[in-house]
Amino acid sequence: MTRYADDLALAHRLADAADAISTARFRALDLRVDSKPDLTPVSDADTAVEREIRSLLADHRPGDGLLGEEYGEQPAAGPDGRRWVVDPIDGTKNFVRGVPVWATLIALLEGDRPVLGLVSAPALGRRWWAALGGGAYAGPDLASGAPIGVSGVTDLADASFCYSSLTGWEEAGRLDAVLQLMRDVWRSRAYGDFYGYMLLAEGALDVMVEPELSLWDVAALVPIVTEAGGTFTDLSGGPAPAAGENSAVATNGPLHDEILARLGRPAER
Template sequence: MSDSPDYSVADDLAVALTLAAEADLIAMDRYRAQDLGIQTKADKSIVTDADTRVERMIRAHLAEARPHDAVLGEEFGSEGSSNRQWIVDPIDGTSNFARGVPIWGALIALLVDDVPVVGVVSAPALERRWWGAAGLGAWVQHHGGEAQRIRVSRIDRLTDATLSYNNLQTWDQYGHLDTLVDLSRRVGRTRAFGDLWSYMLLAEGSIDIAGEFDVKPWDIAALVPIVTEAGGRVTTISGSPALDELNVVATNGLLHDEVLGAFAG
């Protein structure tokens, strides 16, 4: 393990926000580009030249700004060894990006001793950026304007709640489609906003429950500080905060135990 300088959470957040701004510039330059390079990876997901350009930029910047820290990225894997690890998804929602759907963005997280303490989600095609950091609250910025603090909803009954389930196929693949159907009958509304959008709507108080399967560390790490600093809760379906089970459930906190009970039942 490498010894790292004692950075403040605010300093680390400032680094992450700088990275997000640079990521936006690179990604928007390639968004809807006629010559966008697209390849299919071994897991059948796609990667564009924007994904790789953004991740290379982030790694180069971190090598200068945080040389002792480890980095894990979707496109280029793990590098370094430290109790401080940056986890990066250069473009969450690559399929949306490639098809011109504006729900996509950079996810940038810092974990200290395996706990996500800084998270930034930047969705330039939606002209929104969200961030959260331990003890500093959760925030959203619209159209580059003044940041506004965000909080989860106070909905405390499933019959009044909105659930976003992301992808039916993965619920089916992991054997929980029946659970989703059962939940859909108990909540007020269901939607499939997908990818980063579900969790940011949850943090803003616009929906109340979000969940999905087949998630990797880079899919969720940046979302955790934002949702939790907004007053919500994020776990696996077994209730673990470790997020190492390829699934995630996020709620406003008030509904969490009842939602987890649906999986246990």
């Protein structure tokens, strides 16, 4: 048990409440979908999940801060700088099209450091979680979770490489580097959103990279990957996540320096 045992139990309770709402709305014929100002979709499930999590945190952690994708920032009332970061449904585009790869992401930060992360993907029947110093686990619930760990692959030619959309890498000026990596590795796939990071933490693949993320997209992923034995930085090799826009390079560890070197600087335009 770690010092975050009570917080981890609460995170599972939040996930249980989120799963009850999201699974009831998944593939619902009356699902309402709107567009946000950035033209990304938001469903009634996204907003309902975040409202429920906010209500539960107000009851159980009233002094903690909260940042959610749909309703923004609620500053901490206490002096210790604890803040929960929530993405009510990561993979909303999958959710609204009936693709079962989506999840609720729940993180606890102390200052800028994620100390707890939970990813719940009820349509896949799977949940992943970790707290600082306690290892990483996966399973249907807290009581039946089993430890997970990253792979031991050390040669890029043997690696399974996962990436986000190629258009994002093109916009970042790094498409040529990503395409070359895809040619040089054993296998490449774009599983997308949270899922590639969780497969990395389980040892099913070896590298996951994304050029642009928000804090709520990434905060819950970092403790799970690192407690599973992996390495998680931004594209410059610095710590992730940051307060604003983020990039992500997550690996099993032995491959990390080579991936950073291969992605390199953006191409000249």
